Amino acid sequence: MTDDREVDGVPRVAAFKTVAEFKAHLATLPIPLDCDDEVLPPEDGPLARPITVYGKTVGNRFATHPMEGWDGTLDGKPTDLVLRRWTHFGLSGAKLIWGGEAVAVRWDGRANPNQLYYCEDNRTALATLLPALKAAHREQCGTTDDLVAGLQLTHSGRWSRPDPDHKPRPRIAYRHPVTDARAGVADDRAVFTDGELADLVGDYVAAARFAAESGYDFVDVKCCHGYLLHEFLSAYTRPGPYGGSFENRTRLFREIVAAIRRDVPELHIAVRLSAFDLVPFAHPKPGEGTRGVPIDYRPYLPWRYGFGLNPDDPVTMDLTEPVAFLRLCRDLGIRLINISAGSPYYNPHLVRPAIFPPSDGYPPPEDPLTGCARLIDVAKRLKRSVPELTVVGTGYTYLQEYLPYVAQAQVRLGHVDLVGLGRMLLPYPELPHHILTGRPLDRKRLCRTFSDCTTGPRNRMVSGCYPLDPFYKARPEAPIIHEIRRKAGR
Numbered sequence: 001m002t003d004d005r006e007v008d009g010v011p012r013v014a015a016f017k018t019v020a021e022f023k024a025h026l027a028t029l030p031i032p033l034d035c036d037d038e039v040l041p042p043e044d045g046p047l048a049r050p051i052t053v054y055g056k057t058v059g060n061r062f063a064t065h066p067m068e069g070w071d072g073t074l075d076g077k078p079t080d081l082v083l084r085r086w087t088h089f090g091l092s093g094a095k096l097i098w099g100g101e102a103v104a105v106r107w108d109g110r111a112n113p114n115q116l117y118y119c120e121d122n123r124t125a126l127a128t129l130l131p132a133l134k135a136a137h138r139e140q141c142g143t144t145d146d147l148v149a150g151l152q153l154t155h156s157g158r159w160s161r162p163d164p165d166h167k168p169r170p171r172i173a174y175r176h177p178v179t180d181a182r183a184g185v186a187d188d189r190a191v192f193t194d195g196e197l198a199d200l201v202g203d204y205v206a207a208a209r210f211a212a213e214s215g216y217d218f219v220d221v222k223c224c225h226g227y228l229l230h231e232f233l234s235a236y237t238r239p240g241p242y243g244g245s246f247e248n249r250t251r252l253f254r255e256i257v258a259a260i261r262r263d264v265p266e267l268h269i270a271v272r273l274s275a276f277d278l279v280p281f282a283h284p285k286p287g288e289g290t291r292g293v294p295i296d297y298r299p300y301l302p303w304r305y306g307f308g309l310n311p312d313d314p315v316t317m318d319l320t321e322p323v324a325f326l327r328l329c330r331d332l333g334i335r336l337i338n339i340s341a342g343s344p345y346y347n348p349h350l351v352r353p354a355i356f357p358p359s360d361g362y363p364p365p366e367d368p369l370t371g372c373a374r375l376i377d378v379a380k381r382l383k384r385s386v387p388e389l390t391v392v393g394t395g396y397t398y399l400q401e402y403l404p405y406v407a408q409a410q411v412r413l414g415h416v417d418l419v420g421l422g423r424m425l426l427p428y429p430e431l432p433h434h435i436l437t438g439r440p441l442d443r444k445r446l447c448r449t450f451s452d453c454t455t456g457p458r459n460r461m462v463s464g465c466y467p468l469d470p471f472y473k474a475r476p477e478a479p480i481i482h483e484i485r486r487k488a489g490r
């Protein structure tokens with residue numbers, strides 16, 4: 001049942017009338033979530049307090065998460081749509097820019113034919129993004145002296161679809177009993193050979209050099225969401241020097257970090273990590289209820305295909321190795337970490353809590369607030385385990401009206417250093433600026449997690465907030481996406 005107050009028994013966040021009501025609901029969830037009763041005036045509030053990262057001042061506690069738009073040119077250059085999104089990141093007032101969006105380090109590492117990628121020919125076009133972002137930020141906040149920006153570097157691995165035909169061209173760390181079929185892996189030819197990995201390290205270095213020369217403070221060596229470097233962390237079944245032991249599974253990551261340090265020593269390194277994973281989820285079968293469910297993983301136990309989970313019970317996380325990985329990062333001199341989880345391809349409820357699934361998703365297996373609480377709790381536990389790290393948290397957009405209350409509590413209590421925002425910035429980029437200047441939130445612009453920004457790309461259209469951003473509402477894709485949603489009964 002869907003009405004103004006709830007969707008299939010899950011109360012809508014917008015239906016809570018007060019913080020007290022919201023907190024009373026939080027108290028019924030299986031994972032506790034700290035939430036303040038009031039948002040302090042900006043001058044007294046923890047969210048406005050600067051923090052030092054790599055010797056540079058970050059002027060407040062908001063970060064923009066990387067948000068790709070499936071809207072570059074077919075040869076990997078930015079379009080006006082990309083520029084608009086980056087300009088909005090600048091306007092947000094957030095003082096840490098985490099990556100802008102995932103930029104592939106080479107052609108075959110693109111997750112879609114419109115993803116940006118680094119190559120010599122794309123340098124000039126890619127170099128326009130950061131100045132545009134900074135100009136917007138300067139206009140909004142007066143200065144960029146306390147703005148720190150990084151570029152997210154990736155190889156999409158299993159989820160690569162680099163060519164204009166949109167066909168999967170997976171490059172993987174190891175064969176997977178469940179996701180091989182979905183990712184189009186037919187045989188072992190998709191597996192990266194040990195020899196091929198040396199070239200890949202060189203590609204990361206070239207892209208990192210470009211980032212340094214273009215004025216970025218850091219690069220994110222992306223290890224999340226099922227993409228290649230995340231997959232290597234769970235390459236238990238891969239033979240040879242890049243699989244099996246923790247040391248081997250982290251070898252490629254360490255080689256990339258060492259090579260960037262050697263060749264681009266002035267550049268800092270950060271990591272976005274999927275700190276835990278679970279098995280893939282799917283639509284329920286008849287008789288299984290109305291919520292998304294884990295696939296039947298029993299034939300594959302112990303589950304050796306995920307990082308940060310219990311192989312004997314792969315619907316339960318286990319943070320032992322993620323903590324070891326973060327200690328490794330610390331020992332490698334990496335200080336900036338962004339905690340995410342899972343993968344948008346096979347368990348999106350972990351990484352993007354939403355009340356409405358994207359077109360290739362499944363109905364939420366839980367109240368999405370539990371998803372927020374889980375992500376926020378994991379960031380807290382990891383920060384506590386490796387306190388030397390500056391930790392950016394994920395999972396805040398779905399909090400909607402109560403985002404400032406929870407964000408303030410998490411920073412105030414030292415559970416996290418910065419609060420990262422993804423989808424919320426698509427319809428409402430100025431939200432951090434509004435919080436930091438004590439303005440009331442514009443409720444009509446709050447992301448309500450309709451997931452159209454994912455449904456668009458899954459149906460070969462550009463991403464954007466079609467329901468709420470007037471710019472995307474007016475685009476020709478909007479009625480098509482609306483129709484897809486209507487047919488799905490949402």
Ligand SMILES: Cc1cc2nc3c(=O)[nH]c(=O)nc-3n(C[C@H](O)[C@H](O)[C@H](O)COP(=O)(O)O)c2cc1C
Pocket residue numbers: 065066067068069100101102152224225272340351352353394395396397398420421422423424453454463
């Ligand atoms: C349209 C879209 C594009 C995204 N692109 C990226 C990306 O390029 N890199 C990345 O690490 N995460 C990406 N994400 C994940 C977000 O950065 C973020 O982790 C996620 O949306 C959860 O945060 P939120 O609840 O604030 O939206 C994307 C998410 C969406 C919905």
Ligand code: SF4
Pocket residue numbers: 423424426427446447448449450451452453454464465466467468
């Ligand atoms: S389409 Fe807009 S409202 Fe829906 S999830 Fe994306 S940003 Fe939020």
